[in-house]
Amino acid sequence: DTAVSQTPKYLVTQMGNDKSIKCEQNLGHDTMYWYKQDSKKFLKIMFSYNNKELIINETVPNRFSPKSPDKAHLNLHINSLELGDSAVYFCASSQGVRGGNTIYFGEGSWLTVV
Amino acid sequence: AQTVTQSQPEMSVQEAETVTLSCTYDTSENNYYLFWYKQPPSRQMILVIRQEAYKQQNATENRFSVNFQKAAKSFSLKISDSQLGDTAMYFCAFSTTGNQFYFGTGTSLTVIP
Numbered sequence: 001d002t003a004v005s006q007t008p009k010y011l012v013t014q015m016g017n018d019k020s021i022k023c024e025q026n027l028g029h030d031t032m033y034w035y036k037q038d039s040k041k042f043l044k045i046m047f048s049y050n051n052k053e054l055i056i057n058e059t060v061p062n063r064f065s066p067k068s069p070d071k072a073h074l075n076l077h078i079n080s081l082e083l084g085d086s087a088v089y090f091c092a093s094s095q096g097v098r099g100g101n102t103i104y105f106g107e108g109s110w111l112t113v114v
Numbered sequence: 115a116q117t118v119t120q121s122q123p124e125m126s127v128q129e130a131e132t133v134t135l136s137c138t139y140d141t142s143e144n145n146y147y148l149f150w151y152k153q154p155p156s157r158q159m160i161l162v163i164r165q166e167a168y169k170q171q172n173a174t175e176n177r178f179s180v181n182f183q184k185a186a187k188s189f190s191l192k193i194s195d196s197q198l199g200d201t202a203m204y205f206c207a208f209s210t211t212g213n214q215f216y217f218g219t220g221t222s223l224t225v226i227p
């Protein structure tokens with residue numbers, strides 16, 4: 001069983017469209033994250049939720065809206081997609097927010113905006 | 115400022131040889147944890163090894179070991195008996211209070227048969 005699973009794995013869409021990426025973890029973790037990896041492979045935190053509550057919200061355009069219906073799910077919705085949104089988006093989870101908890105990543109969702 | 119620096123963008127090693135990947139970091143926190151993650155061409159991020167900063171003993175995990183120098187804020191990864199499957203991007207990271215992670219820019223390692 002995949003510990004952190006995200007769908008879709010690949011997504012090609014036109015500028016201006018709205019798209020969602022879903023994420024689920026079956027590890028029983030309390031904390032979930034969204035990371036963005038750009039073309040230079042730089043990994044940057046976007047959001048973090050702990051028990052469905054938003055705890056980290058980095059400087060991300062308002063077009064990005066995370067939603068956590070329960071602590072096992074964290075979805076990412078993106079409105080009005082732009083070319084610069086093309087990246088690999090990683091969902092991840094950890095046992096909690098205490099320092100030192102290992103982050104477990106999903107396989108990534110490769111978004112291409114054309 | 116919390117930063118992670120990986121000064122080697124690309125490295126290569128002959129199969130069965132040993133290679134060391136460098137990482138330095140900067141943080142004002144006293145309690146933190148250090149990690150190496152591996153990202154093969156499949157793009158999956160996989161934990162390689164983890165080190166608690168308060169522990170002096172270097173972590174080891176099979177062929178992977180670290181050289182942790184706290185005073186120098188250095189956390190290098192040594193891969194022994196390199197295998198073709200070790201070809202990947204390697205990211206150094208540390209986490210602080212609140213499990214906020216900071217990643218380096220990565221080192222692309224190629225194992226040559």
